Structure formats: structure tokens, C-alpha cells
Amino acid sequence: MNLNVISNPQAAYAQIAHWRQAGQTVGLVPTMGALHAGHISLVEQARQACDRVVTTIFVNPTQFGPNEDFSKYPRTLEGDLELLRGAKADMVFTPANDDMYPPGSSTYVLPPKVSLPLEGEFRPGHFQGVATIVLKLFHLLPASVAYFGQKDYQQCQVIKQMVDELNVPMRIEICPTVRESDGLAMSSRNRYLSAPQRQSALCLWKALQIAQSLYAAGRHSIGEIEQQMRETLLSQGAQRVDYARIVDRETLLAPSEDTDAVVALIAVHVGTTRLIDNLLLEPLGAQYSVLHTP
Ligand code: PAF
DSSP states (O other): OOOEEEOOHHHHHHHHHHHHHTTOOEEEEEEOSOOOHHHHHHHHHHHHHOSEEEEEEOOOGGGSOTTSSTTTSOOOHHHHHHHHHHTTOSEEEOOOHHHHSOTTOOOOOOOOGGGSSTHHHHSTTHHHHHHHHHHHHHHHSOOSEEEEEGGGHHHHHHHHHHHHHTTOOOEEEEEOOEEOTTSOBOOGGGGGOOHHHHHHTTHHHHHHHHHHHHHHHTOSOHHHHHHHHHHHHHHTTOSEEEEEEEEETTTOSSOOTTOOOEEEEEEEEETTEEEEEEEEEOTTOOOOOEEOOO
């Protein structure tokens, strides 16, 4: 089966409706392109679980702030299509900007409360843009299940809550972060890093591992562990730390007596590149991550 590249929204909708009416399950993998092994692992998980696999490639302007990297965000369509063919995706939707945002558009999704801390503080408006484009894609591409990477942990929580609260008939699957063999989480923005910055970027994974071992040891307060993460990040190569927090996995607020489980989340600047990562902290020290060996 060839990869069907569709830019027209009506044609994309018709193809998915046709598959669904024939009783086939459709897995959706929304992306902004510049695909890497993390995206491909989402396609592979969709391939295993669903009859049809659809991806989207659209660099969504509304989720970038005025001083962010929208214009220089990597656009690598030919390479992306090769990777999608290799992963046996059935269709990729590559809409034009005016199809997703007709001129004069002024309707946006107000994202749930979980969007407010962390990324919400440092990238105001970001999750409004994410929630809006994801809901639009879910309407245009009525798949059975959509796949997102845990690397964007807060994004996953925002999308899951939005889908629940707006009664969107889509199941959300969160898939483990794919890492390079030295622990760096795969990200389209890694290609901005020079060789020395690539080395410095390991500070995120080091800080998360320190958080995991201190948390598992059970002798340190959350504040002490956060301080250790911050010190590790700054001493091992980050120029600036936006946040290094341990929070409730559901609310993304400081843990309370109702908290069942926590997650450590980090955002730092390495050179001019902003990187994020996270780890679900386990009391017994188990770590959930996929190491990718190139
Ligand atoms: O995670 C991403 O690549 C984007 O935020 C998404 C979900 C495709 C929306 O533009």
C-alpha cells in the first residue's frame, strides 16, 4: 500500500470516513514534521493496533509565541515522507495554513486548567494554539485513536482533558519517550544543537535520573530534590532553567495529600534552544523510557 499524501481537507475527511464506514480502525499521529524515531515509534504503535494509520504534518503557527522559532522550525517534507513510507503509514495530511485557519479566523479553544502551570507560565497562549489545532484535526480526521508522545507530558494531559470534557469521540494513547542511547529525548529541536550543545543537553536526562534516585531513596523533600535538579542542570550545561519541578501527575500542581503519583518536568535553555523532558518518578526506582540505539 502506497503512502497517500493529501492536502485537501475534504478529501482527507472522505478517505477516513470511507475506512471507518468499512469497519476499519484508524490510528492518527498528529505531528509538525521534522520527523525522528520518536514520531516513527508512534506510527509503529498505531500500525500494530489499527487497520489504517494516518499522520498529519502541519507547523501550527498559533502555538508559537512572537519570539519563538516558528519561522525557523525545521521543514523537511521529503525526508518525512520517506520515513512514513518506511513505517508503512497509509496516509499523511499536509494542509495549507488557510485550510486550517481560514482568513479572519478568530475561534480558539480555551484549554483546561492543567495548561496553566509550567509551560503555561513560560509560553502563554501555547496550549490554546495546541488545543485549537488538535481539535480541528480531530474533526477533520475522525480516527478511532490518536497517539502522542509522553515527551510532551503537559500537552498530553491538556489533550486528554480536552477530549474528555468536550466529549470528543477519540481515544488518546500516550506512548513512551524515545531516547538516544545516551538518554537525550528525541526532539525535532535537537537539530538546532551544535556538537558541544548536544553534549550539554544531556543535563536534562542527568537531572531526571538524579530526581529518580533521590525520590526512590525516600529521604528528601520534594523541594530538596527540585533544588538538586536545578543545580545539576546549571552545572552540567544549561544556560537557563525555566523550571525543574516535581508535581502531581494529574493536576501538574505541587503534590498534595490527594496525590497518588508524581512526575518530574524540566524546561531549560541550551544555547538558544529550549528543551523539555520529564520522567514519571517511581518510589521503587523503576524507570519507564525507551532507549533508541541508532
Ligand atoms: O506535538 C506536536 O508536534 C504538536 O504540538 C501537535 C500535537 C502536532 C499540534 O500541533
